[in-house]
Each structure stands twice: as C-alpha cells, then as structure tokens.
Amino acid sequence: MTSNPIVALSGVTKTYGIFTALHAIDLDIAEGEFVTLLGPSGCGKTTTLRLIGGFEQASTGRVAIDGKDVTHSPPYHRPVNTVFQDYALFPHMSVAENIGYGLSVKSNNVPKSERTERVADTLAMVGLDGMAHRRPGELSGGQRQRVAMARAIVRRPRVLLLDEPLSALDVKLREGMQVELKRLHRELGITFVMVTHDQTEALALSDRIVVINQGRIAQIGSPTDLYDNPASPYVADFIGATNLIDAEIIGQENGLATLRLGNGMIIRGTRGPSAKTGKATIGIRPERFQTNSIEGLNPLHCTVLESLFQGDRLRVELALDGITKPLFAELPRTASASLDVYPGKKATFYVDPADILVFEGDAR
Numbered sequence: 001m002t003s004n005p006i007v008a009l010s011g012v013t014k015t016y017g018i019f020t021a022l023h024a025i026d027l028d029i030a031e032g033e034f035v036t037l038l039g040p041s042g043c044g045k046t047t048t049l050r051l052i053g054g055f056e057q058a059s060t061g062r063v064a065i066d067g068k069d070v071t072h073s074p075p076y077h078r079p080v081n082t083v084f085q086d087y088a089l090f091p092h093m094s095v096a097e098n099i100g101y102g103l104s105v106k107s108n109n110v111p112k113s114e115r116t117e118r119v120a121d122t123l124a125m126v127g128l129d130g131m132a133h134r135r136p137g138e139l140s141g142g143q144r145q146r147v148a149m150a151r152a153i154v155r156r157p158r159v160l161l162l163d164e165p166l167s168a169l170d171v172k173l174r175e176g177m178q179v180e181l182k183r184l185h186r187e188l189g190i191t192f193v194m195v196t197h198d199q200t201e202a203l204a205l206s207d208r209i210v211v212i213n214q215g216r217i218a219q220i221g222s223p224t225d226l227y228d229n230p231a232s233p234y235v236a237d238f239i240g241a242t243n244l245i246d247a248e249i250i251g252q253e254n255g256l257a258t259l260r261l262g263n264g265m266i267i268r269g270t271r272g273p274s275a276k277t278g279k280a281t282i283g284i285r286p287e288r289f290q291t292n293s294i295e296g297l298n299p300l301h302c303t304v305l306e307s308l309f310q311g312d313r314l315r316v317e318l319a320l321d322g323i324t325k326p327l328f329a330e331l332p333r334t335a336s337a338s339l340d341v342y343p344g345k346k347a348t349f350y351v352d353p354a355d356i357l358v359f360e361g362d363a364r
C-alpha cells in the first residue's frame with residue numbers, strides 16, 4: 001500500500017436500503033497520482049468518487065484525506081474539488097464569474113485583486129484567454145468543459161475529482177481534451193481521481209487504474225500491468241478485448257501449462273496458473289494472432305467467418321474448429337494482404353504460449 005496516501009479508503013461499504021453498492025473497499029491513492037475508477041455502468045465507481053468528495057457518507061469504514069479522518073465531513077471541509085459530468089455552470093454568470101465564484105464564497109480571505117489574477121491565470125491555463133466575459137450559453141461543449149475544469153482548479157484543491165469529465169464531448173474533441181487533461185495534471189502536480197467507463201481513456205491517462213466489478217475492486221494496477229497481467233477474465237475482457245475460451249489444465253512443466261480446449265485441441269500457455277490441473281479459462285488478445293508458422297507457437301486451425309477492413313488493420317472473425325463461440329483476430333494490413341482472408345477460407349493462425357493468458361477455475 002502507498003505510504004502517506006493523500007486519499008485512503010479503508011473497509012468502505014455503501015448500502016442503499018438492502019442493496020450494497022460497495023463492499024468493504026480498500027484504496028490508497030498517492031499524492032500527485034492520476035487514478036481512474038473504471039468499470040461498467042452500475043459497478044460503483046461514481047459512488048466511490050462521491051464518498052471521497054463528501055457527497056455520500058460511508059455506511060461503514062473510514063475515508064481519510066491527507067491523513068485526516070473525513071468520513072463524516074461535508075464536501076466543503078475537504079481539500080477536494082469536483083468537475084461534474086454536466087459541468088454545473090451558472091448560466092447567468094460570465095466565464096470569469098463562474099470561475100471566481102468558488103474563491104469569493106469559500107475563501108473569503110482571497111483579496112479581490114488576487115482573485116482577479118488567479119482567475120486570469122486559470123483561464124490561460126485551460127486555454128480560454130479572451131473568453132472571460134462570455135456566458136456558458138455562448139461557448140462550445142469543449143469550452144464549457146474547460147470552464148468547469150478552471151472552476152475546479154482555481155481553488156487549488158489537493159485532490160481533483162473528475163466524474164466522466166469528457167463524456168459529453170464528441171470523439172474528436174474528447175481525444176484532444178485527453179491530451180489537455182494529461183498536461184493539466186502534470187502542470188498542477190495535484191492528485192486526479194477520475195471516473196470513466198471508457199477503457200481507452202483510462203489506459204491513456206492514468207498512472208493507475210482501479211477496475212471495479214459489482215461493488216468490489218477487481219484489480220488495481222498501472223495500465224501496462226492490467227493489460228499485460230490481468231488478474232481475471234473480467235479484467236482481461238474489460239481492459240482491451242480478449243477472446244476467452246474454456247479450457248482444462250492437464251499438466252504443467254517448467255512454467256508452461258498444457259491445456260485442453262473443448263474441441264480436444266492441446267495448446268500451451270505460460271502466463272499465470274499456479275494450480276497443477278483443473279478447470280481454466282484462457283485469454284488471447286486479438287492482436288496476438290500471428291500468420292506465420294514459427295517453431296514453438298500454438299497452431300489454431302480456423303475457418304474465417306467474416307473480415308472487416310479497418311484502415312490499418314483487418315478485423316477477422318474466426319471459428320476455431322469444433323468450438324461454437326467465434327474468436328476475433330486483428331491483423332496488420334501487411335500480414336492480412338499475404339493471407340488473403342475471405343469468409344469460408346480455412347486458415348491456420350499461430351499464438352505464442354507467452355500470449356496465452358491462463359486463468360484458473362471457471363471464474364467467468
């Protein structure tokens with residue numbers, strides 16, 4: 001666990017009536033980290049964020065910020081600010097007034113001259129110079145998002161909470177704003193905790209990702225950690241797509257597991273299992289399919305069901321002989337050109353044992 005975490009949740013449970021939204025969550029966030037809470041709709045990520053912000057109270061457990069127990073403190077007694085999903089700007093106030101509002105209300109000791117200066121600095125920081133006098137209704141979606149950011153950071157919180165901050169923007173704008181968020185995080189040096197259900201966004205922005213599944217933390221790790229070493233089929237499938245296939249571990253030697261698939265096929269995988277034998281699930285990332293036969297790789301005899309052109313890649317739907325659930329492979333265009341894939345074609349693909357993720361049990 002992190003020493004001297006800026007945010008620490010210990011055994012936090014949140015219930016609504018008889019429904020438990022969070023089950024005894026433990027989470028430490030280090031000062032300056034960019035942490036993302038990721039998971040499907042209803043998994044509990046917003047609840048977790050709201051517990052940190054003080055908009056919800058834990059049913060049991062403890063919330064500490066900067067070493068201080070804030071479990072029962074209201075939002076305004078926490079060194080935290082929130083960028084809400086809908087931005088929550090005041091429509092009748094100008095951009096500058098929206099941004100300065102928090103300073104005038106909460107920090108009465110900020111003199112007017114300093115307030116004006118801080119608002120101007122913050123406007124520049126989010127790239128909104130020259131927009132100070134506009135009203136929210138006269139701004140684009142991306143500009144409104146920047147005002148919401150500016151309003152949250154002008155008070156210089158220790159922790160910035162971001163609730164799906166980019167979800168209202170179209171794809172192109174969202175990609176641009178991702179770069180902006182990353183830059184702001186670096187320049188401000190404060191802790192960002194963001195909620196998203198968009199795994200690409202989480203992978204691109206975070207130092208660490210907290211994957212949540214039905215009110216429980218499924219795994220915490222860096223983006224590469226989660227991508228390369230997912231702890232469960234759930235994480236493997238949520239962080240980057242994964243083909244999951246039922247299998248049985250029938251032997252193990254020198255860190256190499258021998259597995260039998262439902263169609264009787266034997267393959268070898270190196271990633272993960274400690275159990276000698278028993279039920280398992282294997283995961284293969286779509287981009288790990290190879291087209292050349294190389295000594296030591298697992299051959300997979302397939303029939304092409306469909307091939308979808310995607311510019312730089314070809315996405316190919318495959319049926320592994322004797323297995324009903326289709327698999328997806330993503331091939332670089334160069335590889336697919338030599339293969340000439342079309343529906344109905346019999347083709348053999350190859351997967352390195354190191355690219356076979358092995359999960360014990362039928363945990364799906």
Ligand SMILES: Nc1ncnc2c1ncn2[C@@H]1O[C@H](COP(=O)(O)OP(=O)(O)OP(=O)(O)O)[C@@H](O)[C@H]1O
Binds near residue numbers: 040041043
């Ligand atoms: N005030 C409430 N009363 C009852 N149930 C609630 C309340 N707030 C949240 N829940 C339930 O708690 C669970 C977690 O909700 P939460 O908003 O944290 O999910 P989420 O992961 O953020 O989902 P989304 O991406 O859809 O916002 C959901 O099943 C939700 O219906």
